[in-house]
Amino acid sequence: MQSQDFWDYLDRLVARSPVVIDRPLGSAHPRFPELVYPLDYGYLQGTTTVDEGGIDVWVGSQPGRTLEAVVLTVDLHKRDAELKLLLGCSPAETDTILDFLNGVHMRAWLVPRHGDRDWLRWLRSRRSVRRFRSQAVPEAALQRILQAATWAPSAHNQQPWRFVVLQTPQARARLAESMSADFQSDLLAEGLPLADAQAQAARSRARICAAPAAILLCLEEEEIRRGAGPAPETLMAVQSAALAGGHLLLAAHAEGLGAVWLCAPLFAQPAARQALDLPESWQPQALFLLGYPARQPGETSRRPLEEVVLYV
Numbered sequence: 001m002q003s004q005d006f007w008d009y010l011d012r013l014v015a016r017s018p019v020v021i022d023r024p025l026g027s028a029h030p031r032f033p034e035l036v037y038p039l040d041y042g043y044l045q046g047t048t049t050v051d052e053g054g055i056d057v058w059v060g061s062q063p064g065r066t067l068e069a070v071v072l073t074v075d076l077h078k079r080d081a082e083l084k085l086l087l088g089c090s091p092a093e094t095d096t097i098l099d100f101l102n103g104v105h106m107r108a109w110l111v112p113r114h115g116d117r118d119w120l121r122w123l124r125s126r127r128s129v130r131r132f133r134s135q136a137v138p139e140a141a142l143q144r145i146l147q148a149a150t151w152a153p154s155a156h157n158q159q160p161w162r163f164v165v166l167q168t169p170q171a172r173a174r175l176a177e178s179m180s181a182d183f184q185s186d187l188l189a190e191g192l193p194l195a196d197a198q199a200q201a202a203r204s205r206a207r208i209c210a211a212p213a214a215i216l217l218c219l220e221e222e223e224i225r226r227g228a229g230p231a232p233e234t235l236m237a238v239q240s241a242a243l244a245g246g247h248l249l250l251a252a253h254a255e256g257l258g259a260v261w262l263c264a265p266l267f268a269q270p271a272a273r274q275a276l277d278l279p280e281s282w283q284p285q286a287l288f289l290l291g292y293p294a295r296q297p298g299e300t301s302r303r304p305l306e307e308v309v310l311y312v
Contacts (some may be wrong), residue, residue: 007067007113014067014085017044018162019057023203028130035103037094039089049082056082058097060089061135062256069094069112077105090256090292092141124248126250127300129258130207132291137213141255145290146215148222148251154240155233161244162221162282164216169209171276175216175287176208178275204264211289216265217245218282248288258293 021042029035043054059065063086074081084101086094094110102109129210146163166172180201187197208214224237226228245261252259265272265284272284 010067010070010085012045013055014044014087015064017046017055019043019059019065019087020045020054021059035100038100038159039093044085050080051078052081054100056084057087058084058089058093059087060256061133061292062088062090063293064088067113069110071097071101072109072111073101073106075106081205090141091144092138092255092257095140096138098164122253123250126253127258128260129291129293129297130260130289130291131294132210132212132258133294135212135292137257137292141257142213142215142290145251145255145257147249148254149244149248152240152243152247154243155236158223158225158237158240160220160237161241162218162220164218164276164278164282166214166276172211172214173209174275175214175272176205178271179208179264179268179298180205182271184266186267208287208289212291213289215248215288215290216276216284217241217248217286217288218278218284221281221283238285245286246290252288252290256292257290258296259288259290261288266287 019042023029023037023039023041025037025040029037029039040059041056041091042059043056047055049055058071067085067087068089071084071086072081073084086097089097098108098110102169120220146165149161149163150159152161166175183204184197184201187200188194192200208269219237219241226234249259249261263286265287269284272278273280273282
């Protein structure tokens, strides 16, 4: 039997069975009150296992509740082994589940579905997300995202990118306030009425403040070589930093997070630098807002290849 057949059968089982959450996030284990469930936990109604209960499921925050992995457990206290399904669980939530299951009497092993993933389809599924749930982004997930960003290619392998993680709401508020003042001034200079300029600046400020996490991408000027002249070398460094930003977005997507790229810092570099007390050589380039999506944006159109590709 092929691996795909196994996952297809599980998909059909999930599709035909209502999910019952009998132990919601934050509830205590009925026999071990010190164990608090970190995610919703329940079973597939109408299914059976060796203990005559339904097949166990963990339900995460991702839309669609797609089946991305199963967990095999061995429980010495109950003297049994079981299979548990992970529905709509992000990588960070999967780590949380494994930490919970690998307790005193139990050991758990993850069987991911990733080997069967259509990677090109997955790349096309990334969206710019601007509205997030209040759930915090785990520190471990941020570290993995930043590490992935540093593996972007760069001209001369200079790696000119620098990242500023805005860890607190206060830091995000300082940056938002500083940049929104510049934004409002620019809008007024373009002839926008004061009320409209204030409203746009307020929306921009609120969006940044509401995000659970934010990362400012900067360019380190001292890493720019001068061999080919200032303009080409600076452009190559900007391209390198942008590639790191692209890696960051894809890494966030792989973690089950939503993210959006904002160019606002590029137009308010002194204000952003001053708000965060950055080194003078760090040029703010872009701001990334991250979090678990409040809703998943729909598919957007793309220009057909014949409009953007030239074969010579």
